[in-house]
Amino acid sequence: TDRYAVIGNPIAHSQSPFIHAEFAKATGEDIAYERLFAELGKFKVVVDEFVAAGAKGLNITLPFKGDAFRYADELTERARAAEAVNTLTFKDGKAYGDNTDGVGLVRDIAENLDFPIKGQRVLILGAGGAVRGVLVPLLEQKPSALTIANRTLIKAEALAHQFGQFGPIEAVGYEALAGRTFDIIINATSSSLSNDLPPIPRGVFTPRTLAYDMVYSKGLTPFLARAQSENAGMLADGLGMLVEQAAESFRIWRGVQPETRAVTNLLRDLLA
Ligand code: ATR
Secondary structure (H helix, E strand, O other): OOOEEEEEOOOOOOOOHHHHHHHHHHOOEEEEEEHHHHHHHHHHHHHHHHHHHHEEEEEEEEOOOOHHHHHOOOOOOOHHHHHOOOOEEEEOOOEEEEEOOHHHHHHHHHOOOOOOOOOOOOEOOOHHHHHOOOOHHHOOOOOEEEEEEOHHHHHHHHHHHHHHHHEEEEOOOOOHHHHOOEEEEEEEEOOHHHOOOOOOOOOOOOOOEEEEEEEOOOOOOOOHHHHHHHHEEEOOOOOHHHHHHHHHHHHHHHOOOOOOHHHHHHHHHHHO
């Protein structure tokens, strides 16, 4: 049995062990997947110990994705650009770092929701780690334009500058969104976690707009409630992204692509 885990702080409520156990069952892979807690500042100690115990891989959640980025001996391009690692693979004495969050988001939108990103006007709200983690895979889908809106404009501008080589990005403040509409609007701020709403002006949603919150929750987040009240065409939370990023990690580790739809539905029922 090959050992894997998800590391974070807090970690008790992580759904990753459930998701990977379902993938293992469905694909017949013989793995064990546990939760690992680390005190702040103790990431390396805990991971070194896990590796010494023969672990094959690790998922990383808040607040350790930067620690994992620094821990990795080798990085994929998307992890390097994200400056964050959510998937480590231990092989031949080395730690390989990748970031599957962006692919998870893109697959959920383009495949599960059947909402192609190519040629669409995409608006992403926020300019923190959650945004940095998904920009390269989003831009690879060739949206006609990608707009980053943030309260602190300079952070959005820094991202637009850094990721400009991957595609057309503009940075704006929220007030500059007035009078504009978008095809896909992604909330990647941490506002939903405090039951709050980014200061988006009215009128940015249309009846064809997909409103996507990277946070998942039982009911509608404040962002999705606003989108609904403005008659956005489609609403989605981040549960599908969570399962898709896990599926991509599983594929990296085991070489098999697990089916996700049934697992997402199961998880949705469990959380209800
Ligand atoms: P994460 O890793 O989740 O992205 P982060 O790096 O702390 O976390 O970034 C949080 C993001 O959410 C930032 O873009 C923040 O905006 P500012 O940079 O202007 O602070 C955004 N954010 C948090 N709460 C928000 C709110 N209530 N309204 C709008 N944006 C919010």
